[in-house]
Amino acid sequence: MKKQYILVVLLLAFKIAGAQDTLQFNRIIFKVAPFSFLDKMSFPTTQAGFELRLSRSYSIDFSYGQVFGKDFNNHSGTGFKTKFEVRKYTRHKQKTYVALEGFYNKIDHSASGMFENSEDSTTYQDDYFIKKIVWGINVKCGLETKLSKRFVFDCYFGIGIRVKDVEHFDRIRPEDSFYQVDVLPVYVRDHPGSYSTPNLTAGAKIGYIIK
Numbered sequence: 302m303k304k305q306y307i308l309v310v311l312l313l314a315f316k317i318a319g320a321q322d323t324l325q326f327n328r329i330i331f332k333v334a335p336f337s338f339l340d341k342m343s344f345p346t347t348q349a350g351f352e353l354r355l356s357r358s359y360s361i362d363f364s365y366g367q368v369f370g371k372d373f374n375n376h377s378g379t380g381f382k383t384k385f386e387v388r389k390y391t392r393h394k395q396k397t398y399v400a401l402e403g404f405y406n407k408i409d410h411s412a413s414g415m416f417e418n419s420e421d422s423t424t425y426q427d428d429y430f431i432k433k434i435v436w437g438i439n440v441k442c443g444l445e446t447k448l449s450k451r452f453v454f455d456c457y458f459g460i461g462i463r464v465k466d467v468e469h470f471d472r473i474r475p476e477d478s479f480y481q482v483d484v485l486p487v488y489v490r491d492h493p494g495s496y497s498t499p500n501l502t503a504g505a506k507i508g509y510i511i512k
Contacts, residue, residue, distance in 0.1 A: 328354045330453060332508040337366055341373040344408060346382050352455075352508065360388045362400070368408055378410030386441070396445040402459065402502075406435040412491065415480035416473075424480045430470040431491050437463035439502050451510050458503040469493045 330352040337348035350364025368380040386402035413428045443457030469475065479492055 328352075329511040330354075330508040331511055332362075332364065332455065332506040334364070334366075334504055334506045336504060341371075344368045344372050344378040344380075344410065345370040348382065348384075350384070352388075358390050360390070362386045362388060372410070374413070376411045376413070378408055380406065380408035380410075382406040382408075388443075390445075396447075398443050398445065400441040400443065400457070400459075402439040402441055402461070404435075404437060404439070404463075406433075408433055408435070416477040417480045418474065419477050425473070427473050429472045431467060432470065433465060433467040433491055435463055435465050437461055437497075437500055439500060441502065445508075453508040453510065455506040455508055456504070459501075461500045461502065462497055463500040464495070464497045465491070466495045467491045467493050 332350055332352060334346075334348040337346045340346060346366035346368050348364050348366030350362065352360050352362040354360040362385070364384045366382045368378050368382065371377050382404070383406070384402060384404045386400045388398045388400040390396055390398045409430070409432045411428070412431045413426060415424055415426055417424050439459040439461030441457045441459030443455060445453055445455040447453050475493075
């Protein structure tokens with residue numbers, strides 16, 4: 302009887318210890334991506350969100366950002382960017398992780414570019430307007446480390462694919478194509494149509510542990 306009592310106590314102790322260990326990692330972290338506010342390549346964005354630790358090894362991360370301001374060509378933009386990812390932490394002390402991220406962006410902005418007249422091969426510059434939807438997936442590797450009792454630093458890089466659906470408006474000659482001798486290759490420019498391109502991602506976040 303005494304042995305059975307000890308066995309029950311030990312089982313309960315292990316169960317409580319396991320529950321406490323799980324609770325330690327079931328944290329909600331509010332995160333802000335500070336570099337997104339300065340992003341002149343694809344417009345500044347107020348990117349912020351939450352990470353929810355589901356267990357010792359897994360978490361989900363969601364963020365939303367409102368597009369504002371101008372890009373490096375001084376073109377104004379509006380819209381939003383959203384991201385959702387599932388993480389698996391591979392080393393708990395260093396908190397390295399791998400993640401699968403999905404993203405969906407909707408951006409409208411002014412633009413300008415060099416085009417080639419399809420009738421006489423002359424070139425000209427045109428100012429126009431773009432509406433685009435961009436979505437895709439990335440595989441990421443990252444590191445999340447504690448800065449203090451409440452603050453964490455999260456950095457990552459990854460590779461994936463993006464799908465663009467782009468429309469041009471207010472073009473002088475919608476039938477003309479971009480002038481081929483240009484600073485940016487065709488797959489970087491937002492030429493009209495639906496198409497996919499490789500995607501590289503990298504960034505950093507500052508997080509505040511809510512609980």
